[in-house]
Amino acid sequence: MTDADTTELAPTDAAPPRSNWRPTRTSVAFVALATALVGAALTASTGLWNAVLPAVVGAGVLAAAVALAEADAYRPLTRAVAAALLLPAGAGLVAGVGYALSKQISGTLPVGSVFVVVALAVAAFGAAAGARAVVSADALGSAASVGIVVTAFAAAVFLPLAAAPVVGEFAETLYLPVLVPDPVPAAEFPGALLGGVARYLLDPTHEGPHLFSFGLVCYVAAFGLWSALRAFPVADLLSPDDPDSARRVVDPVRAFAGVCSRWGPAALFALAVLTLSPGGFEFVPSAVLRAVSDLASVSALRALLFVGGGVCLLLAAGSLTVRRLHAATARDAAETGAPFVTALAVVAAIFAFRGQLLSALVSTVADVLPGELAATFRTHTVAVVEFYGPEVVLLGVAVCLLLAASVAVVTVYVAVVAGAVTDRATGAAFAGGGVFVAAAVASTLGAGTALVLAGLVAGLVVRDAGAHGSTLGTEVGRTAPTRRSELVHLGASLSVGVVGAAAAVGLRGVVQSVPSVSTGVVPVALGAAFLGVVLFAAALR
Secondary structure: OOOOOOHHHOOOOOOOOHHHOOOOHHHHHHHHHHHHHHHHHHHHHHOOHHHHHHHHHHHHHHHHHHHHHHOOOOHHHHHHHHHHHHHHHHHHHHHHHHHHHHHHHHOOOOOOHHHHHHHHHHHHHHHHHHOOOOOOHHHHHHHHHHHHHHHHHHHHHHHHHHHHHHHHHHOOEEEEOOOEEEEEEHHHHHHHHHHHHHHHHHOOOOOOOOHHHHHHHHHHHHHHHHHHHHHOOHHHHHOOOOHHHHHHHHHHHHHHHHHHHHHHHHHHHHHHHHHHOOOOOOOOOHHHHHHHHHHHOOHHHHHHHHHHHHHHHHHHHHHHHHHHHHHOOHHHHHHHHHHHHHHHHHHHHHHHOHHHHHHHHHHHHHHHOOHHHHHHHHHHHHHHHHHHOHHHHHHHHHHHHHHHHHHHHHHHHHHHHOOOOOOOOHHHHHHHHHHHHHHHHHOOOOOOHHHHHHHHHHHHHHHHHHHHHHHHHHHOOOOOOOHHHHHHHHHHHHHHHHHHHHHHHHHHHHHHOOOOOOOOOHHHHHHHHHHHHHHHHHHHO
């Protein structure tokens, strides 16, 4: 055998292909199975099936949406489907958490039930999303952008339609202090508002020194100038033969405009506070205040600054758009437009099938509510639908559901980016943390000691097994023969958990033997003792 024949057998430090960088199959199976079994046991012991089931289903659908938003294959289609899945995901989360919260407020369910529902939903999301290692900042950011787009589009359609009947019913005339000081007919209010804004910025007539509006105009000019100087090679355009001499003038101007752009919002906030405060400008010398006020009252200067800044902003935006269009491909355009297409389809479906959708929605909600409350709900629903119209009501519901799903994704994204979850196996960390919290809270809702301890052990072991499987998947690939190593590691983790549980049970007996200790404190102390023992054992490993 020659050296060439043994080249493939030589040891190498090369990592597995990136497509193989996922948690191992054994760890994924254990995380999913343990989360499902312990979650089902906790749900059965607390009697929260009606709340946990829809919340868990919604969390699973949300995990699928996150995975599709980041998928590489058929990306425009997957982003469109991800946007569509946010609606049922939000429906499941709102239905489960809302049901538990309403029952808890009414006293039907004990305090803490909603925390169990939320924790198990988080666990389900982590277990489902962790299977494909999509709980990353990039994947969550992509899903968040999809959610924001589809929610904003639906809200942009809903808000004017919802405001129209309110304005028509309750306001024959409208006014707005400073901008529209004199009441005008409701139909003329939009035009009057635009005129008031233009007058406020360019030729103010209200009482006061007009410094805040002048500050707004100056900020528009500074930000526009800074944007234009960044977007265009101004020095080369001004002096093609000697651009260096032009840069000695342009660069300081751009730096000054940049400083004004960065600190302008803080200055505007201070001006707003001083303007709204009685005697806010009394500390300024009268001569200085008079000079600045006279300068701020020059309408020609305001118009020059505002128009100049606006033109610069338009030029900078046009330059940026042209560059992006030049660099973008048809695939990029399709990926960007996919969420808009989904949002448009949702709105169109609501208008096309508003009768059937509203009837199904009302029937579903009424079937869940008790008899008297269901009748009240139907009565109020009829009144709301008569006032707004079925399509507006359905659009409002859709916006709320999309917003709930988007907020959930953004919350997880912020937690990952901020480092609140630093584990490499983020999905397993969410799954284990959710199971652990659910078990800890379930101890106050009547769950048995054995089940609580099993849940606490399972939560920690799920996180540990997921982290180990993620490490192996990154180092040797998820298809490598790692089952024996993982089972040994899993056995060691379970042993630590069992030791901690046994120590906690022993401590429970000691605590219960003390007459002055309330029995309601024992479950909490039990969980704290167990966690302390496990953390101590983990630190010694």
